[in-house]
Amino acid sequence: MKKFISVALVLVFVLSLFAGCGSKTPASTQPATSAAPQGGTGTIKIGVLGCTSGDYAQYGNAVIHGAQLYIDKVNAAGGINGKKIEYIIYDDKGDPTEAVNAYNRLVGNGITALLGSVLSGATAAVVGEANPTNMPMITASATDAGVTYNADKKLVYKNVFRTCYIDPFQGQKMADYASQKLNAKTAAIIFETGNDYAVGLKNAFIAKAKANGITVVAETAYSKGDKDFKSQLTNIKAKNPDVIFCPNYYEDDGMIVTQARQLGIKSVFMGGDGWANVYKYASAADLEGSIFCSSYAPGSTDEIKKFEADFKAKYPNETPNMFSAQGYDAAIVLLDAIKAAESKNLKVGSAEYKQAIIDGMKNTTSVGLGGKYKFDEYNNPIKNAVIIKLQGGAEKFSEVF
Amino acid sequence: MSVFSTIVSQIFNGLQSGSVYALVALGYSMVYGIIMLLNFAHGDIIMVGAYIVWILMSFLALPPAIGAVAAVAGCTLLGVAIEKVAYAPLRKSPRLSLLITAIGVSFFLENAAQLVMGAGSKPMPTIIKGTNIEIGSAHISFVSVVTIIVSVITMLLLTLLVQKTKMGKAMRAVSEDMDSARLMGININRTISFTFAVGSALAGIAAVLYSCAYPQASPTMGSMLGLKAFVAAVLGGIGSIPGAMIGGFAIGLLEALVSAAGLSVWKDGVVFGILIIVLIVKPTGIMGRKMNEKV
Known part of the structure; x- marks a missing residue:
């Protein structure tokens, strides 16, 4: 009898070990989507970071879906300079630590620019990592002034831009x-x-x-x-x-x-x-x-009406809002900058290429749903309300x- | 707008919120008077009342009168039910157990509301409509006049109920000495339930008036209101009916005064400061009788 119990116990322990393994798959280590197959004249890899789960998932999903909508559109039209945009989406759950980890994984995946993150706190944490390596970065929704400008050191983070306006x-x-x-x-x-x-x-x-x-x-x-x-x-x-x-x-x-x-x-x-x-x-x-x-007026212009129709066609269960529009615009500004970098015949992913993207964003002439974009000396958009x-x-x- | 009319307006602001505090404080005071329980779930009964109004008027599109009557009835039933389920089994337990149970009931109601109705606030439809009143250049809203009149009438009726009816006599007797009252043939359980019913009905009336003035219902709306009414009850002398009325109006006027002086951010601090001062200087409150611990 005693033997039976001990065998049963061992069995239970072993089983629970498996159960533990099963539930341990972290959501953030799996690329949620990676579009565009390799091939042609190569691809341009960018990272997309945001909270797609947790308390603020509604914002993260809206931003990322808005951005995806535009990137997919560009890819469908042949990409940039014959190269497809390959984007890797990671979930940071809105948490600064998770965001830094996810960002480092993205760097390991060889991204050449980053769209994200979504919340101010997570974005600021990523800026701390991305600024020293001059990674081109654009956020669609981090409104905190400190994301692009360190007021204590009077230092502008030259690689970071945003398409939302600050408070x-x-x-x-x-x-x-x-x-x-x-x-x-x-x-x-x-x-x-x-x-x-x-x-x-x-x-x-x-x-x-x-x-x-x-x-x-x-x-x-x-x-x-x-x-x-x-x-x-x-x-x-x-x-x-x-x-x-x-x-x-x-x-x-x-x-x-x-x-x-x-x-x-x-x-x-x-x-x-x-x-x-x-x-x-x-x-x-x-x-x-x-x-x-x-920063967003539903149905106010023809471009916005088109965006709303496209968005609803792609994501039938969601309503396009300010966040998805800003995500869409962030993708426009970033991809236009990549286009500018491509025209310079640089090697994708090189330091010069990244600098070219940053210069492209700094001098952007992109027109998004929120009108014509132009960045001020703190890399905040000067746009109309x-x-x-x-x-x-x-x-x-x-x-x- | 002259200084005079500003003062008149501010007094009416204070009387309006004060009359709601007074109605809620009465419920606190009556329950405390009869079973020595600080019923911290009392504020949350108001929240339930507000949701009843919301469901009936917004969801089922019923007229305001039905919403108001249903809210008062619903609060009354809820109050009695809470007494039967949560407090009656503990009648012989130490008072601390009763107090903790009351806090538990309060949490239960708040979280249940959050679960069922969601955490955000629900916009309340207009319950009463009328033209505002001009006194000189002072502008008094119709809602605040109605609130003040309704609560004064309610308080008069309550005073009649307690002083002139047989049930009122029984309530006074039980609060004086429960054991002697039992020996005199008073049905203690019925009297306590009746007290809860009356207190909760007052909370129901307060819920309707509160919803007129502040047209939003949210799961936690009752907690701060309840706490301030509790301060009002203590200030007036807990257990005393006229004390609760005086305390309620005093707290309302004080809040208006503090805000009028430009210290609106300190409003809550001042109210709870009053609680501390009363407890230190005169724990029995303005109208409270001196209490001898029964041995």
């Missing part, structure tokens, strides 16, 4: 819009304290508003989780500002607008891209005329500003 940009744009288009003379601000996004937009707005001759008559804060803004808004009402800048997320924005209208505030509300979807969180009448900026206006309870594209 302060929206504050500046809205301050310009307020003075140029709305002729605002006075502005009030209500923002969530301790939220980097809201504070970043607010500071940029105030600086630009002052430069534009707008008087900021009230600057009030609230804490995360607050539902009652009436006291702050009553103070704002007493100052009767032309516009109220509200750079927060849509749930709070909806609540703030509702309560402001209850108090009889008639000022125009303005916000950043955190406003998207606000139409569900306040009545059409209360929101009427409010304005926010975004899309102004969205709330009309009849819907978020309507108003103009490119």
Whole structure:
């Protein structure tokens, strides 16, 4: 009997060993897709990095699918200079450590440029590795200023570019819009304290508003989780500002607008891209005329309509959004730069070739869904903002500003 | 807008949030008065009430009146059910066990709501509509007037219930001395359940009023509201009905005052600072009677 038990135990242990092996296959070590077979005059290998699993997978998948859409299109049309683009996708789960590991694996695979990563933290970690080796890199969604610029060392990471705009940009744009288009003379601000996004937009707005001759008559804060803004808004009402800048997320924005209208505030509300979807969180009448900026306006131009149709054809279960559009644009800028490098007759993957791609991005003339791209001295895109206006309870594209 | 009208507006802001705090604080205070339990799940009952309104009005497109009545009824049933399932079996246990159970129920409700309804907040449809009122240049929203009136009427009815009816007498007797009340032939279990029902009905009314003023329902909406109402109950004197009303209005006005002074970020800090001061200086609160530990 004793023998039987010990044999059974050994069996169980051995089995569990196998079970352990089976579940250990790490998701990030498997290339998810690698397109284009070898052949012809060779291939150009690029890495695509992003969180395709985990809490932020929705962003990662949107960006990567947008980029894939364009790269596949270029490959289908014959590639660049007769060479197909071979892309290797790795999942970094949005985690900086995983991102660095995945990046090193990509380098081991012989990539010549990187599209990614998706989240600011993971991207910044990869920049730390990619900058010393001058790896051309473009991110579609990392909005943190530190991804391309080290403010402490006053150092621009020359190899890193992005197609999304950074947080302060929206504050500046809205301050310009307020003075140029709305002729605002006075502005009030209500923002969530301790939220980097809201504070970043607010500071940029105030600086630009002052430069534009707008008087900021009230600057009030609230804490995360607050539902009652009436006291702050009553103070704002007493100052009767032309516009109220509200750079927060849509749930709070909806609540703030509702309560402001209850108090009889008639000022125009303005916000950043955190406003998207606000139409569900306040009545059409209360929101009427409010304005926010975004980098993507669904269905606004023929190019975007084409992109949306292509995207839906390729990924029937997904809705194209700002992230997929920015991923698509990042692929455009990168592939255009590769095209420029190809024209110089350099060896694919060499240091000169990489430098040529970086130069190509720096001097880009690419036209994407977000308009014509041009990078400033910090490698951030100088592009127009899309102004969205709330009309009849819907978020309507108003103009490119 | 003159300084005067700003002050009038701020007072109404304070009275509006204060009346919701008062309704919630009453539920805390009544339950504490009768079984010495700090029912931390009380705030989450409001959250359930708000979701009931949302489901009926947004999902089933029923009129607001049905949503409001169903929310009050639903909260009442939920309160009694919680008492029967979670608290009644522990009636003879140490008070600490009861307190921890209350916290457990609170977590359960919050996480169940998150599981069923999702973590994001649900936008609430408009429940009451009306023209805003102008006093001079001050602008008072219709919602805040309705909130204040409804809660004052509710409090008057509650006072009548407790002071003039037989059940109210039984409630007072049980809170005075449970054992003697039992000896006098009062049905303790029924009285306790009734207290929970009344407290939870008040929470249901608060849920509807809260949803009018802040039209979003989220799984954690009840926790901060509940905590502030708890501070209101302590400030007024926990166990005392008029105390809870005074405490509620005091906390609401204080918050408005702090925000009006431009210190809106400190609002929560000030409220909980009050809790600390009350507990140090006068633990029985404004209206609280001096309590002798029963031996």
